[in-house]
Amino acid sequence: MQIGIVGLGLIGGSLGLDLRALGHRVYGIARRPDTCVAAVGLGAVDSATSDLASLAPVDLVMVCTPIAAIAPTVEALAPHLSPETVVTDVGSVKGAVVTAAAAHWPWFVGGHPMAGKAEAGLAAAEANLFVNRAYVVTPLAETPPAAISRVQDLAQSLQAKVLTCSPSDHDRAVAWISHLPVMVSSSLIQACLQESDGTVLALAKALASSGFASTSRVGGGNPELGMMMARYNREALLESLRNYQDQLTQLTQLIDGEQWSTLEALLTRSQQARPEFL
Amino acid sequence: MQIGIVGLGLIGGSLGLDLRALGHRVYGIARRPDTCVAAVGLGAVDSATSDLASLAPVDLVMVCTPIAAIAPTVEALAPHLSPETVVTDVGSVKGAVVTAAAAHWPWFVGGHPMAGKAEAGLAAAEANLFVNRAYVVTPLAETPPAAISRVQDLAQSLQAKVLTCSPSDHDRAVAWISHLPVMVSSSLIQACLQESDGTVLALAKALASSGFASTSRVGGGNPELGMMMARYNREALLESLRNYQDQLTQLTQLIDGEQWSTLEALLTRSQQARPEFL
Numbered sequence: 001m002q003i004g005i006v007g008l009g010l011i012g013g014s015l016g017l018d019l020r021a022l023g024h025r026v027y028g029i030a031r032r033p034d035t036c037v038a039a040v041g042l043g044a045v046d047s048a049t050s051d052l053a054s055l056a057p058v059d060l061v062m063v064c065t066p067i068a069a070i071a072p073t074v075e076a077l078a079p080h081l082s083p084e085t086v087v088t089d090v091g092s093v094k095g096a097v098v099t100a101a102a103a104h105w106p107w108f109v110g111g112h113p114m115a116g117k118a119e120a121g122l123a124a125a126e127a128n129l130f131v132n133r134a135y136v137v138t139p140l141a142e143t144p145p146a147a148i149s150r151v152q153d154l155a156q157s158l159q160a161k162v163l164t165c166s167p168s169d170h171d172r173a174v175a176w177i178s179h180l181p182v183m184v185s186s187s188l189i190q191a192c193l194q195e196s197d198g199t200v201l202a203l204a205k206a207l208a209s210s211g212f213a214s215t216s217r218v219g220g221g222n223p224e225l226g227m228m229m230a231r232y233n234r235e236a237l238l239e240s241l242r243n244y245q246d247q248l249t250q251l252t253q254l255i256d257g258e259q260w261s262t263l264e265a266l267l268t269r270s271q272q273a274r275p276e277f278l
Numbered sequence: 279m280q281i282g283i284v285g286l287g288l289i290g291g292s293l294g295l296d297l298r299a300l301g302h303r304v305y306g307i308a309r310r311p312d313t314c315v316a317a318v319g320l321g322a323v324d325s326a327t328s329d330l331a332s333l334a335p336v337d338l339v340m341v342c343t344p345i346a347a348i349a350p351t352v353e354a355l356a357p358h359l360s361p362e363t364v365v366t367d368v369g370s371v372k373g374a375v376v377t378a379a380a381a382h383w384p385w386f387v388g389g390h391p392m393a394g395k396a397e398a399g400l401a402a403a404e405a406n407l408f409v410n411r412a413y414v415v416t417p418l419a420e421t422p423p424a425a426i427s428r429v430q431d432l433a434q435s436l437q438a439k440v441l442t443c444s445p446s447d448h449d450r451a452v453a454w455i456s457h458l459p460v461m462v463s464s465s466l467i468q469a470c471l472q473e474s475d476g477t478v479l480a481l482a483k484a485l486a487s488s489g490f491a492s493t494s495r496v497g498g499g500n501p502e503l504g505m506m507m508a509r510y511n512r513e514a515l516l517e518s519l520r521n522y523q524d525q526l527t528q529l530t531q532l533i534d535g536e537q538w539s540t541l542e543a544l545l546t547r548s549q550q551a552r553p554e555f556l
Binding site for chain 1: 392394411412414441447451459463465466467468469472473475477482485486489491493494495497498499500502504508509512515516518519521522525526527530533536538542543545546548549551552554556
């Protein structure tokens with residue numbers, strides 16, 4: 001196939017490496033000329049330019065921009081593509097994005113390859129990043145079946161685990177397991193900083209070890225990404241946060257009321273349930 | 279020195295391995311005869327029995343039992359020891375424990391070596407477990423200085439980082455960085471289980487990856503240990519939980535009110551503060 005990739009960062013670059021290895025011809029789009037040169041140099045694309053019109057010959061376009069740019073990019077692409085070109089994206093929220101993008105291009109199919117790294121940018125791109133990772137495909141009821149299967153087949157060819165669901169089910173699921181943890185974890189760091197006794201705060205900093213490190217990890221991550229998760233998945237995240245606060249209140253009441261056997265039973269349920277998620 | 283270790287689990291066994299390597303003679307105490315045999319076999323003790331009277335010759339006793347057994351063990355030891363024998367413990371909460379133990383034995387000095395492993399029990403014991411780990415010594419105002427320095431010197435000889443503070447400062451610090459994370463993390467697992475749509479819950483379980491794994495790790499740990507932390511450090515933990523809930527409420531209000539730049543600023547503070555704890 002002829003495949004276009006718009007946005008040559010970690011995900012776009014990694015997709016390019018894999019797709020070229022699979023024998024596709026990959027057309028890159030990046031705003032900055034030096035990114036275009038670097039992407040060709042890395043072997044992530046066959047050619048690259050900032051001109052969307054260069055994607056006229058492609059069968060499929062993968063939009064790998066930040067979330068806020070996805071729908072505007074699809075709108076800007078539309079005049080240049082032939083009618084049955086499939087357009088997909090890699091954004092980590094789907095509801096708002098898919099509806100807006102599909103309004104500009106009926107053969108748009110939302111996608112979310114769930115592979116990430118601590119590093120961002122083209123320099124962090126690597127081959128086989130998606131092997132054995134979840135790749136969620138999120139069509140609308142009206143999305144043409146041929147467009148859906150082209151994206152599913154592509155994800156499959158990357159050796160990802162392909163799941164298909166509605167944009168709204170995707171967003172509710174990732175609110176629980178990806179966006180809620182960021183807010184829970186960030187609030188842990190914020191709470192510790194509230195300690196007003198300098199001796200105790202210094203001691204807490206000196207004693208923090210692996211338990212604190214794990215629980216605070218995602219809360220100490222990229223602030224812009226965290227904000228974007230909340231902004232584009234606001235409703236599902238608020239629902240998860242309300243549920244979370246109820247659970248925390250119940251647990252606090254057990255401690256306040258010294259209901260130790262009930263608390264131990266609750267902690268036992270947590271211990272038993274966690275492996276179901278991993 | 280002649281050193282007694284009461285309770286031959288992960289911590290007691292690991293201490294024994296190091297203390298024998300340092301040339302001390304180590305007397306073990308365990309309830310079960312097969313634990314005594316295994317401890318001698320592993321080289322964690324020179325001899326072992328269930329009889330506390332065997333500790334009459336020792337200069338120092340390390341009580342390595344579960345928290346609830348520490349003060350009763352000190353009380354049971356008292357009739358067998360010579361007056362200036364130092365008794366210390368390794369419990370993860372100090373306030374209630376130290377006051378009760380010191381009432382039975384004035385030369386009691388609380389201690390908390392902050393080394394742990396996922397595995398428990400004598401079979402998990404290992405040499406050098408305490409190297410470069412924090413070892414908190416928590417004397418009372420009335421604790422004899424000679425007793426304090428004997429415990430500090432011992433911790434130092436294990437190559438641990440020795441910190442000395444009051445039992446109450448210790449408990450407030452560990453509430454923030456050890457006990458609060460367990461409750462925050464357990465509540466995350468509990469909240470996810472509240473999802474009433476079976477499709478979304480199954481999807482959440484399928485999509486959970488490293489972010490969920492990190493944030494839920496300590497909440498999926500030993501339920502009895504989690505309950506004991508809350509039981510013996512109830513007041514400090516409740517104070518931390520109240521602070522945490524305030525922070526989470528503030529963050530939720532920013533999302534609800536779509537105050538995106540304020541949210542990003544808050545997440546930036548979390549990102550900047552986390553390294554101060556690690």
